[in-house]
Amino acid sequence: MLALTPADYDAVGLSIKVALxxxxxxxxxxxxxAYLLTFRDFxxxxxxxxxxxxxxxxxxxxxxxxxxxLLGKQGWLGPLLEAAGIRIIFTxxxxxxxxxxxxxxxxxxxxRIGMESIDRQMIQASRTLGAPWYDTLATVILPLSLxxxxxxxxxxxxxxxxxxxxxxxxxxxxxxxxxxxxxxIYEYASSPTSEELAMSLCVVAVAISLVALFLHEVLxxxxxxxN
Amino acid sequence: MEIRxxxxxxxxKFTIDADFAVxxxxxxxxxxxxxxxxxxxxxxxxxxxxxxxxxVLDGDCLxxxxxxxxxxxxxxxxxxxxxxPSLFPxxxxxxxxxxxxxxxxxxxxSVDFEALVSVLHLEDLLARGVNNLSGGENQRxxxxxxxxxxxxxxxxxxxxxxxxxxxKFQIIPFLRSVSEQFGIPFLFISHSLVExxxxxxxxxxxxxxxxxxxxxxxxxxxSRMGLSPVGYINLLKLASPRRLDGLFAYKxxxxxxxxxxGNDKAEAIFELSSKDIILFKQHPEAISARNxxxxxxxxxxxxxxxxxxxxxxxxxxxxxxMTRQAAAELGVTExxxxxxxxxxxxxxxxx
Amino acid sequence: xxxxxLQRLLCLFILVLPMASASAGEVHLSVxxxxxxxxxxxxxxxxxxxxxxxxxxxxxxSGALAKQVENGAPSxxxxxxxxxxxxxLRERRxxxxxxxxxxxxxxxxxxxxxxxGVFALKDLHKLERIAVGSPKSVPAGTYAxxxxxxAGIDRQLxxxxxxxRxxxxxxMYAERGEVDGxxxxxxxxxxxxxxxxxxxxxxxxxxxxIYPMSLTVTGSRNADAAAFxxxxxxxxxxxxxxxxxxxxx
Numbered sequence: 001m002l003a004l005t006p007a008d009y010d011a012v013g014l015s016i017k018v019a020l021x022x023x024x025x026x027x028x029x030x031x032x033x034a035y036l037l038t039f040r041d042f043x044x045x046x047x048x049x050x051x052x053x054x055x056x057x058x059x060x061x062x063x064x065x066x067x068x069x070l071l072g073k074q075g076w077l078g079p080l081l082e083a084a085g086i087r088i089i090f091t092x093x094x095x096x097x098x099x100x101x102x103x104x105x106x107x108x109x110x111x112r113i114g115m116e117s118i119d120r121q122m123i124q125a126s127r128t129l130g131a132p133w134y135d136t137l138a139t140v141i142l143p144l145s146l147x148x149x150x151x152x153x154x155x156x157x158x159x160x161x162x163x164x165x166x167x168x169x170x171x172x173x174x175x176x177x178x179x180x181x182x183x184x185i186y187e188y189a190s191s192p193t194s195e196e197l198a199m200s201l202c203v204v205a206v207a208i209s210l211v212a213l214f215l216h217e218v219l220x221x222x223x224x225x226x227n
Numbered sequence: 228m229e230i231r232x233x234x235x236x237x238x239x240k241f242t243i244d245a246d247f248a249v250x251x252x253x254x255x256x257x258x259x260x261x262x263x264x265x266x267x268x269x270x271x272x273x274x275x276x277x278x279x280x281x282x283v284l285d286g287d288c289l290x291x292x293x294x295x296x297x298x299x300x301x302x303x304x305x306x307x308x309x310x311x312p313s314l315f316p317x318x319x320x321x322x323x324x325x326x327x328x329x330x331x332x333x334x335x336x337s338v339d340f341e342a343l344v345s346v347l348h349l350e351d352l353l354a355r356g357v358n359n360l361s362g363g364e365n366q367r368x369x370x371x372x373x374x375x376x377x378x379x380x381x382x383x384x385x386x387x388x389x390x391x392x393x394x395k396f397q398i399i400p401f402l403r404s405v406s407e408q409f410g411i412p413f414l415f416i417s418h419s420l421v422e423x424x425x426x427x428x429x430x431x432x433x434x435x436x437x438x439x440x441x442x443x444x445x446x447x448x449x450s451r452m453g454l455s456p457v458g459y460i461n462l463l464k465l466a467s468p469r470r471l472d473g474l475f476a477y478k479x480x481x482x483x484x485x486x487x488x489g490n491d492k493a494e495a496i497f498e499l500s501s502k503d504i505i506l507f508k509q510h511p512e513a514i515s516a517r518n519x520x521x522x523x524x525x526x527x528x529x530x531x532x533x534x535x536x537x538x539x540x541x542x543x544x545x546x547x548x549m550t551r552q553a554a555a556e557l558g559v560t561e562x563x564x565x566x567x568x569x570x571x572x573x574x575x576x577x578x
Numbered sequence: 579x580x581x582x583x584l585q586r587l588l589c590l591f592i593l594v595l596p597m598a599s600a601s602a603g604e605v606h607l608s609v610x611x612x613x614x615x616x617x618x619x620x621x622x623x624x625x626x627x628x629x630x631x632x633x634x635x636x637x638x639x640s641g642a643l644a645k646q647v648e649n650g651a652p653s654x655x656x657x658x659x660x661x662x663x664x665x666x667l668r669e670r671r672x673x674x675x676x677x678x679x680x681x682x683x684x685x686x687x688x689x690x691x692x693x694x695g696v697f698a699l700k701d702l703h704k705l706e707r708i709a710v711g712s713p714k715s716v717p718a719g720t721y722a723x724x725x726x727x728x729a730g731i732d733r734q735l736x737x738x739x740x741x742x743r744x745x746x747x748x749x750m751y752a753e754r755g756e757v758d759g760x761x762x763x764x765x766x767x768x769x770x771x772x773x774x775x776x777x778x779x780x781x782x783x784x785x786x787x788i789y790p791m792s793l794t795v796t797g798s799r800n801a802d803a804a805a806f807x808x809x810x811x812x813x814x815x816x817x818x819x820x821x822x823x824x825x826x827x
């Protein structure tokens with residue numbers, strides 16, 4: 001039987017909340033970014049391509065540390081944030097930012113593949129029929145790249161569930177506030193007497209991931225059939 | 228419609244330098260693959276920007292490098308029918324048709340939805356998705372979609388090239404009738420001379436990215452006669468067939484043509500090559516060809532190493548060709564009388 | 579014949595020598611994080627008078643260290659920040675029971691910044707974020723939670739607590755200003771540069787902070803480890819402890 005403490009339930013709820021929020025916050029940026037990379041040419045495009053892949057290659061702890069240097073009290077944006085009364089470090093917002101940054105490349109990559117598979121002539125048709133770029137984006141490009149968007153979102157969701165390195169640095173381990181499942185398991189892992197509790201939480205983590213991946217497969221197939 | 232274009236654009240492997248002015252409602256653009264026809268279409272529609280030049284439609288300047296004008300594609304109101312229909316797969320037929328229509332302000336909508344659906348026979352297809360349509364249905368919907376956007380000019384870029392012969396000549400009447408009924412001028416791009424002759428009166432010939440000449444489709448066909456392996460194609464629109472002796476007899480002016488490839492449909496278009504018409508100085512005693520007519524030579528012209536003769540039989544005209552030697556032997560001159568013969572099997576039916 | 583024998587013996591000896599000297603010269607320490615500075619000085623002094631001895635030091639939360647030893651991490655001497663984790667290893671027969679003794683004592687304080695109006699435990703609710711070692715594995719955290727529970731304010735402070743993986747991380751959070759205050763040992767507070775001691779946690783609210791130390795079973799077979807262990811109980815060592823602010827019984 002699963003042995004879960006109230007703090008564990010908190011961790012599960014928090015993990016899901018952080019992952020969903022990171023996904024929701026990143027989607028608009030991800031779509032615009034993918035659109036620019038797929039359909040527009042501009043000076044310095046190469047830099048954008050490299051920048052979006054950077055978090056994939058950096059160790060998450062490095063990302064966490066850089067975020068801390070940026071958003072911390074003594075960081076580059078620190079004084080600005082403090083003046084505005086915004087507190088990010090060691091709040092759940094930091095956990096969302098950590099997950100969003102780490103998962104962004106996966107999101108953009110998937111959406112881009114979806115967008116690139118659209119027949120260019122369709123987009124030309126849309127324009128000649130009177131639709132400006134934003135209209136074409138909303139009525140033609142987005143519906144046709146839906147499978148890419150969904151694939152990217154679920155991938156990002158799954159990645160967020162497992163995010164640890166950046167999260168622990170920038171959001172800290174605060175039960176009920178920022179302690180997501182990986183952080184809770186880490187805490188258990190340091191303690192010699194919590195084997196059973198740790199295992200229970202692991203089982204829950206695996207179950208959630210399976211559900212996310214299963215949904216991703218099913219939805220993906222549905223869209224492929226429709227198109 | 229008055230079109231004035233003078234554009235230059237350099238691509239990696241190809242440069243386009245087109246300069247022409249033409250007026251008319253049904254204009255053709257003729258050229259081989261790779262001659263630059265599609266590029267010209269893209270430049271006129273605003274999908275690509277020329278390096279320099281000017282595009283003016285009916286006095287409206289759409290592009291001018293000198294005056295820094297570049298009207299974006301979505302505001303040029305030039306609709307395109309492509310070779311591949313490019314219908315939106317996530318919308319049904321009705322939504323596809325109405326895509327451009329919805330984006331026009333009400334006062335500028337000059338095409339009525341019901342009328343168009345009726346002309347293109349799309350009533351039964353409206354609720355269907357676009358993924359299971361046949362080739363012909365696809366192109367009719369694509370055409371409808373373009374026309375419903377009430378464009379000031381319709382560009383048709385090889386719209387028939389992806390269709391089989393049967394279908395091609397079924398769609399051509401739609402293309403013309405839609406343009407006539409709704410008053411939308413078009414530019415018809417193709418590499419097929421036959422299609423060109425059925426669709427357009429004037430034609431621009433494109434080669435190597437430049438406008439090689441500007442002429443009428445008929446003159447173009449005649450000038451190509453000597454070069455083409457099929458000669459000059461006489462296009463005959465015939466009606467009212469009756470069966471006769473295993474053949475089909477179609478009314479042709481005061482005469483009748485006997486054709487083996489006919490069918491029971493009320494109307495049909497036939498091709499008869501200038502190479503298949505045999506000329507006699509005198510009426511042959513007996514001849515296996517079932518079509519034999521007395522005609523007068525209206526004029527002759529040179530085409531490559533052949534001589535073409537325009538023959539008038541009753542009210543109808545046919546073009547025949549022969550070598551210079553043959554023309555000399557028969558004494559083919561303007562005004563002389565000859566007999567023209569061709570077999571019932573020489574005709575090819577279009578569509 | 580004799581030469582052949584001699585050669586073979588020589589080879590064997592040469593092969594064995596590095597191994598022997600390797601195990602002879604290395605001492606693995608698993609030490610609670612709060613003892614880091616004092617331990618470093620003690621090892622430096624010992625190494626000064628015993629050249630050839632190499633120390634491999636592992637500092638961390640005592641619970642995490644105990645778990646590592648349990649899982650087979652190399653360790654000759656274990657110094658914990660509370661009795662619980664020493665007991666844990668003793669039950670599993672991973673330490674030499676006869677060697678268990680007290681190394682030092684400490685007390686719990688609260689550090690932070692002076693301008694918040696915090697003078698006692700009851701004022702903590704005014705703060706937003708408080709760092710504390712994870713009670714699951716860090717003794718300083720266990721003591722702190724014990725004190726909070728006995729003072730009746732543990733539930734009130736629920737979501738303000740940031741879990742650190744050892745007491746040094748607690749201090750770092752406080753020093754950086756990412757938290758408003760932290761529960762650390764008196765000895766850690768003395769090392770702090772920016773954070774100040776706001777108050778000492780009343781001793782009656784928590785168990786005495788005692789650092790038990792012992793030789794592990796492998797350590798008891800290591801001559802150098804045993805020598806260092808004796809050094810840790812010497813007067814010189816006690817003097818160093820005192821210098822760093824540790825109470826010595």
